[in-house]
Amino acid sequence: MSRTALTWAAVAAVLLGTAPQTAAQGPVPHHVRYTVTADQPTKADIYYRAVDPLTWADYSHNPYRFSPKAEVVLEPGRPWVFEATLVEPDRWAMVTATSGVGSDRPNFRCELAVDGVVVSTHSGPKGALCSLRSW
Template sequence: MTSRLFVAGVLVAAVIPAPVAAAAPAAAHQVTYTVTAQQPVSADIYYRDVDPPTWADYSHNPYQFSPKVTVDIGPQQPWVLTVQLADPDRWAMVSATRGRLPAEPGFRCELAVDGVVVATGEGPRGALCSLRHW
């Protein structure tokens, strides 16, 4: 009888799959955004500080995942923000602009991932830094 119970237990164990371990969440990367300008200016800066759950969620409302700040920047007054992103290749982004101005402030941005600068951008009236082509 004991051997029949043992065999039955082995058969049941072979039929019922073992629980699958949940995939470990992606390790977060430190993403640092830096924005400056050649001339002092009040800049509108959009940036990504969270990974959207899906592309569909992002597409439905990109501004939900792209906060905007208006800050004064200049040659000796950068705006710097460090965030944690699981997939910076897909989501890291910072842009700076300031509507119509009589002068060109000369924006410059820099995007670093885990301490390594991976993208830069510059322009007379705006700049975009991203690893992805939007």
């Protein structure tokens, strides 16, 4: 390949966002912090993404392998917090909390932060979901 062709290939790669990575470069891990609170004491089921699935098929085949469930008692002023490292938080970061069936309305709030920046918040009387994508 000529030098001109290589130059144009490099420019195209940059413009298209497909510049080749060297062996030393790789996926950049991101610090993800999930926080869930409630306005009143309540039992909560919290599902969260702890690791990146390798492929969508892996996730689809067994989502609970990548989304553990925490059964906790939330109290005002005592949040549930989990920190994870994800390579693709825009694709996989997610936390959801619910009080399940019953008349309790604890008013859940969730927060999702990536690399110290809050990127998603949500609240609801019986549950909340924070994510960067629609599930």
